[in-house]
Amino acid sequence: MTRQKVAILGGGFGALTTAWNLTATPEQREKYEVEIWQMGWRLGGKCATSRDAQNRVLEHGLHFWFGCYDNAWSMLRDVYEEWEKPAGCPFQTGLDAFDAQDFTPLWTQQADGSWGFWNVTWPTNDEHRGNGQVELSIRGMLSELASLLKLILKKSGREDHPAHATLDRLEEDLLAEGAAQRHHESFTDVQNAFTPHHEKSLPMGNLFRDVLHIGAAFAAGIVWDVLVRRKSLDALNAVEFREWLKSHGGNAAIVDGSSVVRAIYDCCFWYQEGSHAKPSVGTGTAVRVILRIVTTYKGHVMYTLKAGMAEAVVAPMYDVLRARGMKVHFFHKTTGLHLDADGKGIERITLAKQAVTPNGYEATTVVDGVPTWPVEPYWDQLENGAALKAAGVDFENHWSPPYPTEDVVLTRGTDFDHVVLGISMGGYKPLNDAEPSLAQELIDAGGPFARMVEGIGLVPTLAAQVWLPETTEQLGWDARPATVGGPEAYDIWADMSQLNGVEGGSGSVHYFCGAYATTAYREPASAGDTQSAALADVTAQFGDWVAANGTVNWCGRAAGPVPPNESYIRANIDPAECCVGSGVGEVSLRLSADETGFDNLVLAGCYVRTGLNTTCVESAVMSGMQASRAISGFPETVLGEHYL
Secondary structure, eight states, X not given: OOOEEEEEEOOSHXXXXXXXXXXXXXXXXXXXXXXXXXXXXXXXXXXXXXXXXXXXXXXXXXXXXXXXXXXXXXXXXXXXXXXXXXTTOSOSSSGGGEEEOOBOOEEEEOTTSOEEEXXXXXXXXXXXXXXXXXXXXXXXXXXXXXXXXXXXXXXXXXXXXXXXXXXXXXXHHTTTTOOHHHHHHHHHHHXXXXXXXXXXXXXXXXXXXXXXXXXXXXXXXXXXXXXXXXXXXXXHTTSBHXXXXXXXXOOHHHHHHOHHHHHHXXXXXXXXXXXXXXXXXXXXXXXXXXXXXXXXXXXXXXXXXXXXXXXXXXXXXXXXXXXXXXXXXXXXXXXXXXXXXXXXXXXXXXXXXXXXXXXBOOOOEEEXXXXXXXXXXXXXXXXXXXHHHHTTOOTTOTTOOOOOOEEEEEEBTTTBSXXXXXXXXXXXXXXXXXXXXXXXXXXXXXSHHHXXXXXXXXXXXXXXXXXXXXXTTTTTOSXXXXXXXXXXXXXXXXXXXXXXXXXXXXXXXXXXXXXXXXXXXXXXXXXXTHHHHXXXXXXXXXXXXXXXXXXXXXXXXXXXXXXXXXXXXXXXXXXXXXXXXXOTTTGGGOOOTTOSSSTTEEEOSTTSOSSSOSSSHHHHHHHHXXXXXXXXXXXXXXXXXXXX
């Protein structure tokens, strides 16, 4: 049997998941010959990681896996079962490469403008990650939400509050086919019980009240719009989430000012062009994401990594895929997708070969049982590697100094039958008049693909990592915190000191990230100082942030700047590194993997329409499963794809 050839362009989670499923069984491997074409020296996309000269993990930003990521957890478990682990590997199941993160204190700003924290510890459950059971009904999820609100009352010592009895009745009533109107009235009663009677009675920082008020408004809105009016969540994407909350009784000052609402916007980077002044997410998407996180998590609400993302997850996938016979062509940057004469499919793919590897390329090195990626290519494996390094070449960056390339052309029928576009949308979205898109022919053809690419915006981000000599306890914390909703722009922060296990360090490790308000990602490659200027900007911003807020989150540390050699700062403005928006009017433009309109092209990436429709690992994994199914019919189902 002649195998069908699949060219996967890009090496992020969506692309890797596609390859994983296309080669998942001996039968699949007999049918499909799969190759990945990836620019630069690493896999992982936005989750690519590396080790520096001090053996410290360097990330694109802070990555959490939520307990509701059922498809991702299931795949990770299968990867580790098949992976031939290096000697001394500290992780045996994949699931053990993550630490539970139950303690998530929420930043809160007081009336005088000062910042503090409201400590939050999430309840746990006995469910197992990746067990395939997440399909709750809307009533079942509302019942789970009522139970959570009741638990908040209990933990706050307010079990005698009248709202508790209302929630108690509602929790049981929702599971029966009761009147939706009655459910709405019950949630409205809870909401009203925690609504200020006058704006002057609205002190900032009352997050206990805010959670109950917003949670009840959220639930009342779902009951009214979905159960009573029979609207779909997709239809609700036409309304901005904060405005929707207000339309269902949410107090404007709480909705606009509380960290409770900001937390989800920060977590998902729901800001147009990275600007906190332009928050935007479709209500249907916000509802799906919140309900998935809050009501369907397994074990713990959130997990943090004990190693780099691309060490604990990507490198094992890479090893297994190679063992299955799949090829990865590093140092190949896609430059063009070219249509056939009828405009119905991809006839040719052009790539720029960025470097010559005379003896092949070994991409990872095992350190203490963990496969690691370098912060730069292994220059000694490249032809003229020393000269390329001296010239400051960065194969991953849009504004790299120029370097010689060789044209590579793949043709349909000879080199590929199917194409998986696994490159982040920013990598092919037209951004300026000087540079045509690598998918320009497809965009010029019009149709849904063009509308998606032209209509969905990008969100640049910034990130910082800090290594401090003080331990978590010495900094004033009894447990490792992970927080959102903080002072801009580094409004997400997590103590990641569990990484001392693989970095061999002591003291504490801290990751920060946030949306970055800039349009620098639109600059053409000829604007060679774009990346360095952005890095200088975000570095200065981080210095200002630490000066203003460092003694709040690190109360056990003396005030002062973080030494440059103890920090790593990134401006994620490369178009391919930007996140994709989920704003009002954008989600409806997303396509499922098989909806490109071109007969041999499928999509993979977290911008694909999956049922989550926001930037996260689970969305990327679901997109890869869709892409594999579009080509091979496997897997038949994608868990949560038609969620609500």
